[in-house]
Amino acid sequence: MSRSTVAEVLGAPLTINKLTLKNRIILGPMAALQPTADGRPSGQSIAFLTRRAEGGAGAVFVGGSVATPRAFRESPFSPNIRYDDDAFVPDLTRLVDELHATGTGVAVFAQLFPAFGRMGVPRDGHWITSASPRPVDMGAYGLPDNVYIPGGRVTPVPQQATVEEIKELEQAVVDAARRAVDAGFDGIEIAAHMCYFYSSFLSPLSNFRTDEYGGSVENRARALKDAVAAVRREIGSDVALGLRLSVNDHVPGGQGPEGFAAVTAEIAKAGLDFVALTDGNYESMGDNVTSESGKMLRENEPQVFREALGPGVVLLLSSTPDPAQAAAAIADGTVDATMLARQLLADPDYPRKVLEGRESEIVWCDHANSCMRRLILQVPVACHKNSEMGKEHSTSKRSNIAQDAFIWAAGNRTLMAIADKAARARPQKAH
Numbered sequence: 014m015s016r017s018t019v020a021e022v023l024g025a026p027l028t029i030n031k032l033t034l035k036n037r038i039i040l041g042p043m044a045a046l047q048p049t050a051d052g053r054p055s056g057q058s059i060a061f062l063t064r065r066a067e068g069g070a071g072a073v074f075v076g077g078s079v080a081t082p083r084a085f086r087e088s089p090f091s092p093n094i095r096y097d098d099d100a101f102v103p104d105l106t107r108l109v110d111e112l113h114a115t116g117t118g119v120a121v122f123a124q125l126f127p128a129f130g131r132m133g134v135p136r137d138g139h140w141i142t143s144a145s146p147r148p149v150d151m152g153a154y155g156l157p158d159n160v161y162i163p164g165g166r167v168t169p170v171p172q173q174a175t176v177e178e179i180k181e182l183e184q185a186v187v188d189a190a191r192r193a194v195d196a197g198f199d200g201i202e203i204a205a206h207m208c209y210f211y212s213s214f215l216s217p218l219s220n221f222r223t224d225e226y227g228g229s230v231e232n233r234a235r236a237l238k239d240a241v242a243a244v245r246r247e248i249g250s251d252v253a254l255g256l257r258l259s260v261n262d263h264v265p266g267g268q269g270p271e272g273f274a275a276v277t278a279e280i281a282k283a284g285l286d287f288v289a290l291t292d293g294n295y296e297s298m299g300d301n302v303t304s305e306s307g308k309m310l311r312e313n314e315p316q317v318f319r320e321a322l323g324p325g326v327v328l329l330l331s332s333t334p335d336p337a338q339a340a341a342a343i344a345d346g347t348v349d350a351t352m353l354a355r356q357l358l359a360d361p362d363y364p365r366k367v368l369e370g371r372e373s374e375i376v377w378c379d380h381a382n383s384c385m386r387r388l389i390l391q392v393p394v395a396c397h398k399n400s401e402m403g404k405e406h407s408t409s410k411r412s413n414i415a416q417d418a419f420i421w422a423a424g425n426r427t428l429m430a431i432a433d434k435a436a437r438a439r440p441q442k443a444h
């Protein structure tokens with residue numbers, strides 16, 4: 014495909030429900046926004062997103078944001094942007110208004126985390142809940158490049174969510190979605206991927222319930238389908254509503270794209286406009302934060318989703334920074350747009366450069382993942398290929414020299430092998 018055809022395909026407008034995106038390059042959700050400690054967007058949150066809008070992204074997804082008090086309490090990465098109270102609406106409105114006022118035509122999507130399920134952190138006397146009591150053996154089947162967990166890590170065993178809890182959470186998500194609409198967001202994404210609450214229902218890997226929420230495809234879809242239907246009733250038929258889903262567990266005993274697509278097709282009956290496809294979960298995190306452009310396409314995952322969902326549900330591809338690969342998948346109808354996370358940390362002007370045929374000027378993400386190590390170790394996210402990233406606003410938080418050295422050491426294979434040996438040699442505490 015020629016460079017001009019790539020630009021033409023990726024630059025074509027995309028309709029999602031009543032919304033039209035100006036092009037098909039989207040900023041994926043990232044908890045790299047430095048919100049305030051009490052859960053409001055900061056100057057840095059808005060400056061970071063504004064810079065990506067100015068770089069030409071057709072839409073930005075506002076990541077790391079919680080829909081419910083439960084999600085706020087148990088979040089594994091904080092602080093988070095909050096949607097769990099009406100008091101947050103004015104600040105959310107300010108974020109959306111400032112992005113719309115850039116005049117870039119960017120669309121702004123809220124990502125809503127209902128609860129963190131198997132990845133939640135028990136706090137304040139509250140335990141975590143999931144479809145079934147299965148913990149996460151972090152990275153059991155592969156970590157991203159240069160990400161290590163010395164000694165490994167298994168999360169606490171969640172309790173099986175009761176039907177009352179499932180219904181309460183559903184209402185809280187409905188309320189959060191209404192707040193997002195009140196704040197003027199152009200679209201809403203419910204986070205149901207990785208090992209988070211709703212994701213745990215979708216796969217037999219993490220759902221071994223015997224009630225109406227477990228077993229058959231219809232039953233495993235039920236919790237999320239009911240939530241989508243309830244949100245749809247609240248926000249009406251015209252607001253762009255979608256899900257973020259894992260398309261493949263990549264874990265023995267888990268489910269592949271056919272299984273996830275079947276469950277998604279059932280949920281889509283409740284009124285889905287789009288699905289953001291992501292790969293793997295926390296046990297196969299290397300598949301989620303991959304270094305290979307177009308891995309999903311090579312493994313035939315979006316193709317299976319398209320087959321199951323038909324052309325009526327917009328599909329967003331992940332982790333395909335090679336513009337020609339993404340354009341080819343859009344041109345042949347496999348997906349509708351490309352969603353990028355790390356590449357737009359490394360180069361916020363990637364969309365503009367691709368659309369103007371200036372690919373030779375792109376600053377490429379090297380997939381060395383120091384940004385990911387920072388996220389995991391709760392150090393302000395920065396990108397070593399883009400010194401401006403994370404410092405788009407004068408009040409931004411910056412890491413100090415000790416933190417930078419820590420992040421470097423945490424990505425060093427030799428040091429981490431020593432740390433791993435030491436951690437595994439330590440006597441285990443009795444529980």
Ligand SMILES: Cc1cc2nc3c(=O)[nH]c(=O)nc-3n(C[C@H](O)[C@H](O)[C@H](O)COP(=O)(O)O)c2cc1C
Pocket residue numbers: 041042043044045076077078124204257291301302303331332333352353354355356384385388394
């Ligand atoms: C710093 C950082 C923060 C992230 N935060 C979120 C998040 O809040 N929500 C989410 O769904 N994914 C999050 N992700 C995952 C990305 O959205 C994306 O799925 C992943 O990085 C793979 O896409 P990529 O290859 O384009 O980077 C984060 C990734 C990074 C690097």
Ligand code: SF4
Pocket residue numbers: 355356358359377378379380381382383384385395396397398399
């Ligand atoms: S730190 Fe920057 S270059 Fe490295 S993986 Fe993250 S986004 Fe890419």
